[in-house]
Amino acid sequence: MKKSSFTDSKIKQLSPAKKRYSLTVDTGLSIRVMPSGVKSWVVRIPFNNRVSDITLGHFPEIGKRQACQLAKRERQKYELRAPNGYTFQDAYCLWKSLKRGEIVSYQSEKQRLDKYVVSALARKQLDDITAPMIIRLLKPIEQSGKRATAKRCLMRIREIFDLAVCAGYVLHNPIAGVSRLFKAPKKTPRPSLPWCELPAVIDVICQNANKHLQLIFFFS
Structure with a gap:
């Protein structure tokens, strides 16, 4: 099994041979190419003095990053170090590409996320991010009196995870019900007679x- 680094485009270009062959993509993860041209993702699991190869799915239905994510989950069952999958930065970039020019408040939302969220979560694996982690990140913001800021950040984080689920980066949104733990922003009505x-x-x-x-008065 040869050690190599592949992108999805390079994997697409792999040609079948007379015999089956495999190429290592990341720790424990390989792409297996059959003589028929079928390409499968395989994760190797060493456990209890035995080695098992588990097929995760086929390429191109499953891309490299998704395969890394699936391999990570499979290896975690056996407490093995897993290859990297999608990070919060990946999902954030997806959000930016879809929301830029589509929402009026894009620049202010982006600045808020960059300041309070991205610096803390950017390099974390998506499936390592939990609800308690997000609560610990945003509660100090709420407690400092910035309830609206905390709620806006939470709303956008939830939106980023929803997009990540749709894109196949992660299987579920870990913060779907977290908003009920945060108080609604205080609203001060405008003075009136x-x-x-x-x-x-x-x-x-x-x-x-x-x-x-x-x-002007009567029109208003």
Whole structure:
């Protein structure tokens, strides 16, 4: 089995041979090419003095990064070190590519995520990120009085994970129900006069304001 580094495009170019052959893609993970041209992802599991090869699926239905993620989960069952899969940075880049130019608040949302979230989570594997981890990240923001900021960050993190699930980066969204642990932002209503004082206000406007201000007042 030869050690090599492949992208999906390189794997696509692999040609079948008269005999089956395998190429190592990452620790414990290889791509197996059959004489028929079928390409399968295989993870090798050494356990209890035995070695087992487990087929994870076929290429191109499963790409390299997804195969690494599946291999990681399989090896975790046996407490083995797993190859890297998708990181939060990967999912964040996907979110940016889809939301840039699509939402009015994109720049402010991106700046908020960069400041409070991405610096802490960027290199973490998606399936290593848990609800308690996100709570520990955002609770200090809420406790500092920035409830709206914490809620906005949580909303966007949930959105990033939803996109990652749809793209096959991760199997589920670990923070689907976390929002109920955060208090809603305090809303301060704009000052207003009691309705019973409206006739007096109208009298003042009619007597003292010019026609332009009167038109603006009555139109509003």
